[in-house]
Amino acid sequence: MRKLLKIGAMLSGLLALIPQLALAAGEKADELIVVADTRVLNNSVMLYFADLYNTNILLFAIWAVVLTALYGVFLGVTMDFIMARTGLDLSKRKIVEH
Amino acid sequence: MRNIKTILLTAALLVLLASASAWAASVAQGACVSYDENTKILVLDEYDLNFSKEFRFGQPTGVLTEFDTSTAKIGMRIEVGDVIRLSYNPVGDKNVALKIMNVSKQDLMGK
């Protein structure tokens, strides 16, 4: 288990190296901007979100977080519901997911 | 109590959704014909949607469109010949650009 700590230390060291690595690659500090190509979208939901991405990224971000969380909960509840009906004894399984 | 919470949450989401329906912008893509650093006017030769291996970003239509980029968020430096994708809103007789993506310079494919 001690090795985990060593690994942690090594990884942090590695992360500290990254900016230097980047500097060595030379300066080219233009920001990258992405515009979603709404011309090719027909699906109205996709179009809605792509439009939002292009015009109001903050609202898009709030939506993304809220929807992801809600969908996560929905899936979890649905799966529990289904699994409870399989007739398997689920009390022994380990639930360690992350 | 729980009902009230649910109703409030739904209402909040609906407001979010409704306010967002106002958010839409047109998108244009094409090669930069000219870009004036002082007036910030960008002229594009618009491309169509016929993507192919030779024309990955569409084929030139010859339609020249002017965009006012003075308030836009601009990424990599725009040069004549670059393929540009931008979102814009027509305001009066001007096309006001919001976000400008330099497609040829920041080709994200395979990175």
Added chain:
Amino acid sequence: MEMFGDSSWLYMYMPIAGVTIFWPGLVLIGFSVGVIGGFFGMGGAWMVTPGLNILGFPMAFAIGTDIAHIAGKSMVSTMRHSKFGNVDYKLGIVMIIGTMFGIEIGAQLIMYLERLGTVGTVVRWVYVVFLALISFMVFYDYYKAVNKKKHGEADGERGTEGITWYKTLHKIRIPPMMHFEKAGFTCSAWLPIIVSFVTGILAGFLGIGGGLLRMPALIYLIGCPTHIAVGTDLFEVMISGLYGAFTYTLKGRIELVAVFVMLTGAAIGAQIGTVATKYAKGYGIRIAFGIAVLCCMVSIILKEYGFAMMSAALILGTISLICIYIMKIMFVGAAQELREKKARG
């Protein structure tokens, strides 16, 4: 598209990144993360970022998408653990400070590398090192377990009694000192903040949950009892996922469609994976896991040197094999259990 001739129906357009993606690969990655994560109890997010990148997502999008799908996945598991009272909320909330700062720095680092145009290469190499370490850990654990079995030793409840570094760390009295009731110790607030900060950077940079590092740190450096560490870590993974999703979206580097596709696959996969743990015996599967990590590492190197097709085939092939193996364990075991139940009833 040039990869598989004319089979355009297998490709799905990602509206924001503007790339066309081999969608069965996307489903497979989501499903495998669920199965493998559920079975081994450790994330599995480590294969999502490289996997998405190999499928064709630009690196920053791969990281953003990965971190968002973690947020979705961790919601339910956190709810379960908090029901059992396994979360020390005070500790969790103190750690949020470090986690959020860490994630932000990790994400800023990615954006900086993206501006320099080196993000793909740098992240791929960091991942190669990271996966090498994971596979080393897995093989080492296997080796230790086999040795122990030979000598007839039993695994202790906490195989860790030897390490009490946290006792020393608790003596550092830099204010503010804090008492964490549920976890049952008092220490300087800076200790959990620093730990969460470092894991936060790693999580934000690699697009992972960070549990791999945070869990042992909670146990050995901070001195949490194991069950509290698991619950609190999950809470932290959720926060880190949600904040990571938010900040990566704000930076415009997320593909919501892919998040949803993967989440669906992962939810189904996780059921199979967790149920399979009931019927799995022996340590052999650990070896398979270690080999999978190594294959994932090799496929990242292949991608780096431009063998996109080979790389995709290797990573998708590997995770499919492991999934099939775990699914076999699950279905064989479940069928037997149901048969026995029927015979009894």
